[in-house]
Amino acid sequence: MAQHFLLSANARSLSIATVLQMSDTQAETVFAAIRWPATDGKAVCPHCACPTCYEARRPSGQLRFRCKACRKDFSLTSGTLFAFHKMPLRTYLAATVIFCNEVKGIVSRRRASVMLYER
Numbered sequence: 001m002a003q004h005f006l007l008s009a010n011a012r013s014l015s016i017a018t019v020l021q022m023s024d025t026q027a028e029t030v031f032a033a034i035r036w037p038a039t040d041g042k043a044v045c046p047h048c049a050c051p052t053c054y055e056a057r058r059p060s061g062q063l064r065f066r067c068k069a070c071r072k073d074f075s076l077t078s079g080t081l082f083a084f085h086k087m088p089l090r091t092y093l094a095a096t097v098i099f100c101n102e103v104k105g106i107v108s109r110r111r112a113s114v115m116l117y118e119r
């Protein structure tokens, strides 16, 4: 069984400063490594669990994958808490790093301010 990403040395080396300095492509790579640790960041279909997927980036630049087995499209966040996200991936990575580095957890009000929600 693969080790959970948050217990790995890579997770401990991920700091908020590192996340905020990432380009969009770097954030996608790190998010993929966190999401699919068993395949070293290679996409796995969330619909049929097929590991043979290829990149089908949209003309707008949004990263999408297409499963070779079921032919369905999906994104880095499909099937996760962050599905249908509107903010950049860097924001979610930063919030995740802050949340994971809190020893006693973080209350939702504080998490909302971290995620830069505006009302």
Ligand SMILES: [Zn+2]
Pocket (backbone or CB within 6 Å): 045, 046, 047, 048, 049, 050, 067, 068, 069, 070, 071, 072
């Ligand atoms: Zn599939």
